[in-house]
Amino acid sequence: MTRNSKGSLVRPFSLPDSASRPVVTPLSPSVVYASDTPDALDDQYEGRVHGYTYSREGHPNADVVSQRLDAMEGGQGGVLTGSGMSAVSAVLLGLLKSGDHVIGGNQLYGRSLRMMKEDLPRLGIATSLADPCDIAAVAAAIRPETRLVLIEVVSNPTLRVADLDGIAALCRDKGILLAVDNTFTTPKAIRPFDHGADIVIHSVTKLLSGHSDVMLGYVVARDPEITARLRVFSVTAGLTPSPFDCWLAERGMLTFDLRFDRAQATAAALADHLAGLAGVKRVIYPLRPDHPDHARAQALLNERGCNMVSFELEGGRAAANAFTRGAEGLCFAPTLGDIGTTLSHPASSSHRALTEAERAALGLSEGFFRVSVGLEEPEALKSIFSEAVAAALAAS
Ligand code: PLP
Numbered sequence: 001m002t003r004n005s006k007g008s009l010v011r012p013f014s015l016p017d018s019a020s021r022p023v024v025t026p027l028s029p030s031v032v033y034a035s036d037t038p039d040a041l042d043d044q045y046e047g048r049v050h051g052y053t054y055s056r057e058g059h060p061n062a063d064v065v066s067q068r069l070d071a072m073e074g075g076q077g078g079v080l081t082g083s084g085m086s087a088v089s090a091v092l093l094g095l096l097k098s099g100d101h102v103i104g105g106n107q108l109y110g111r112s113l114r115m116m117k118e119d120l121p122r123l124g125i126a127t128s129l130a131d132p133c134d135i136a137a138v139a140a141a142i143r144p145e146t147r148l149v150l151i152e153v154v155s156n157p158t159l160r161v162a163d164l165d166g167i168a169a170l171c172r173d174k175g176i177l178l179a180v181d182n183t184f185t186t187p188k189a190i191r192p193f194d195h196g197a198d199i200v201i202h203s204v205t206k207l208l209s210g211h212s213d214v215m216l217g218y219v220v221a222r223d224p225e226i227t228a229r230l231r232v233f234s235v236t237a238g239l240t241p242s243p244f245d246c247w248l249a250e251r252g253m254l255t256f257d258l259r260f261d262r263a264q265a266t267a268a269a270l271a272d273h274l275a276g277l278a279g280v281k282r283v284i285y286p287l288r289p290d291h292p293d294h295a296r297a298q299a300l301l302n303e304r305g306c307n308m309v310s311f312e313l314e315g316g317r318a319a320a321n322a323f324t325r326g327a328e329g330l331c332f333a334p335t336l337g338d339i340g341t342t343l344s345h346p347a348s349s350s351h352r353a354l355t356e357a358e359r360a361a362l363g364l365s366e367g368f369f370r371v372s373v374g375l376e377e378p379e380a381l382k383s384i385f386s387e388a389v390a391a392a393l394a395a396s
Helices: 038-045 060-073 084-095 110-122 135-141 164-174 224-237 243-253 256-275 294-300 317-326 356-362 378-395
Strands: 002-004 007-009 079-081 101-105 126-130 146-152 177-181 199-203 217-221 280-284 308-313 342-344 368-372
Touching: 060 079, 060 217, 060 243, 079 084, 079 224, 084 110, 084 146, 084 177, 084 199, 084 217, 084 224, 101 110, 110 126, 126 135, 135 164, 146 164, 164 177, 217 224, 256 280, 256 308, 256 378, 308 317, 308 378, 317 378
Parallel strands: 101 126, 101 146, 146 177, 177 199
Antiparallel strands: 002 007, 079 217, 199 217, 280 308, 308 368, 342 368
């Protein structure tokens, strides 16, 4: 409690004076902000001055992060949300209405797929899924009432590369919004606005924050009016994030460039290493010449690829168990973009709800793994994989 001329008050009037300023963005956990007068509040609400009122509507830590992301994606006034899925939800629930139709890539992130299959139809919004690598399939799915197409540039976990330029041209021609979830690829590999996307989405939880200690999302539209609608919906629906999560995300993002370059270069080297190991049936990495979308990956991803590598072991579940047991020091955990390398096994996690036949159609056998490459020393990582694959081979 602070003492002042009015005696003992609950709240101090101001922060201590300082001629110097902090180097690190201060954490501002205040939920509410006080104004001088109702006129001052009018000025704020009517946009004549900038200020904060209530943290669900905005706070300094969110603005610091969204400005950084705006600069990376070439957007303006982007909206931060409490998770990647709340950014996806803001787009699908904040822009569409009953009677509309939306097309999703058929290999979207699992929860995005679930929203397309379960939640939107419940609200009277029709949905179709189409292969974003096949422009004819996307064109065939378009209806007169199609309002939006949602794709990811590189699919999870099969790492196929979408025909982004083709889909953008199609959407432009038909007056349909194109939303791109750029989580996997990041603005270091591709900026979807440069390829004609209307909306860019991120799970900032992943590579951008990078330390598996914060959940955050981001969405921005090319058209400021659409961004404003996304902001209003996010505030109304309570999708906006806490100051602490934004503060942590900013700290992680300061090293994003360095982390991405290191992880991507190691991923490319690891992909080649895996391809030479006995016991590995196939390796999927977009910049390898044997990738089915190699030419498109080179054109779209600025020769940067990504930090994700998928591969298939010979042998079934026994080989998979031996592999994760043998991969000493690597986390077998359903995430990506962490500073440490993580292993994901779609058959027992992200794709476990699919039938075996559905998994087989996607090429997801019991031996299939997705690797999110982290910052380990590349030679040490290669040797861990050599030993784990050898253990898998012995068990198969
Ligand atoms: N989009 C993609 C491509 C993802 O991989 C994920 C999560 O893995 C999400 C969205 C959802 O993000 P979050 O977990 O931050 O809600």
